[in-house]
Amino acid sequence: MENEQLSQSILITGGTGFAGRHLIQALLDQGFQQIHTTHFGQAPLPEVCKDTHVMIHNVNLTDPAAVAELVQKTQPAQIYHLASFAAVGKSFEQAEPLLQNNIMLQLHVLNAVQHHAPTARVLIIGSAEEYGRVPAGLDGRKIDESFPFNPVNPYAVTKVTQDLLAQAFYFSFDLQVLRVRPFNHIGEGQSPEFVIPAFASQVAAVEKGKQDVIKVGNLSSVRDFTDVKDMVQAYVTVMNKGKVGDVYNIGSGRGWKIGEVLDMLLAHSTQKIKVEVDQTRLRPSDVEYFVADATKVQALGWSAQIPLSETLERILNEWREKV
């Protein structure tokens, strides 16, 4: 990176969340000196946010005036819009706040950029879940960016809405919008609502004698798991090298059965651990095969680097400390 670039203002919404804290670390490692992030609510700040190059803004992103003021004040050259409500498992019960928050946040950010930082590059975080149920004719194929949207839950619908709303602002006002659709990503700091930390936290609990068996849902689904550290590098790559207006799937391009991942995780434990299928963990309309065709983002020079087994061990160690 050029020195000039490193002193530019970078704004991250939701930088204190799961992917956000890893993104901040990655940007600090690259030498960025002016990283602004929003933080709202009572959750403690992650360690990385205590760096002197990280500025914390207590902003409620559901308030359009507050978002406008933030963008005006920080004058970012780049905005990573990560803030999002991600309760996939309770997506139908929580449909109203999900739709409300994710869509309105996206609108407020786009409006603020249009009026206060119209030349900023803005990275919009969609989701592989936008593709949802793969049509019969495409079944078992790796998913490229031209696959149709068939989201199966309200969370995934909000991601399509964010994606297309951002594109509409690009079409109409030439905003410097870039979009990504990340496939599953895992690492430290992820909520145990998601499948891998749900497994890891239970393995750690069994190791400490706090529970007898680990309970799991659907083990046959195939997913494309990327280390969150690799994922945020992809965000930085698309932000800096992507084509404005375009969209990029992000994933390793390799599929793993959830059951295989569980076995790999269990292999990191010295104990013999019993597994029990819990019907209540089976979500309605779960998608069976979900692997990225990552050709487009790979053409920008990014690819997943960290072996899955290494990521799983880190996650298990995190939960051994927490449980």
Added chain:
Amino acid sequence: MENEQLSQSILITGGTGFAGRHLIQALLDQGFQQIHTTHFGQAPLPEVCKDTHVMIHNVNLTDPAAVAELVQKTQPAQIYHLASFAAVGKSFEQAEPLLQNNIMLQLHVLNAVQHHAPTARVLIIGSAEEYGRVPAGLDGRKIDESFPFNPVNPYAVTKVTQDLLAQAFYFSFDLQVLRVRPFNHIGEGQSPEFVIPAFASQVAAVEKGKQDVIKVGNLSSVRDFTDVKDMVQAYVTVMNKGKVGDVYNIGSGRGWKIGEVLDMLLAHSTQKIKVEVDQTRLRPSDVEYFVADATKVQALGWSAQIPLSETLERILNEWREKV
């Protein structure tokens, strides 16, 4: 229709709006005896709503409890969800209420159906604008249901969201959802925010000496115009004969340049009328070619019947009385 069917409860949201009043008329003409419609606000009721078979419910559809109560009380066998905020021309300025209203209304209706009328057939009204900017490779082709979503304004984004949210409820809970994506439809009762009534109202005003010239926007765009009376027949056809979970484009399948339609309208006037292009009427990211491939809905037995010239004359006569 069977007698049994004709006595079933039908619920229309937004039945007092533009398409709604024509739909009510069509259902009354077919002999339906129990038509419930919502009405909110101070606008006078259309004439057709004074029929004894039409029940008016003063319900604010943004209130989820009120929507639930309405569905529980009316126990509809069929629901036509027409209520929608449709300010296309001011879509960016009004993005927040557009997103808010159209998406939340859709969620409330789906939730109410799931909990209080899970076997009801529900028709969701999307829009051809969901397709938006046609990708280069498909340019100039008639638009079928597999075209990608590239909406160019927030209104069109809300229609994608409604469409996909309804589909997610179908995927997850087997709700009897049917979806349509209507292309431009015109007729009496349409707001002069839309292009044809905007033309017709001005022609009428010139005829009465109230203005000198008529002001127009983009005349080169090609659109597929369907008479609203034909359009609502398509809704009834899809509701009764469509495949649950499926989606149908609705349009005549014939393209007209806006300029041709204007000429046809001017031909219904005995006066020589001057036309002036007004830059402020050109909307950002207007879509050039927009014609339905109506094969799928035609296979259900529907096709557009009313000649465009006849529709235009009716609209002009409406405005001659109003202006």
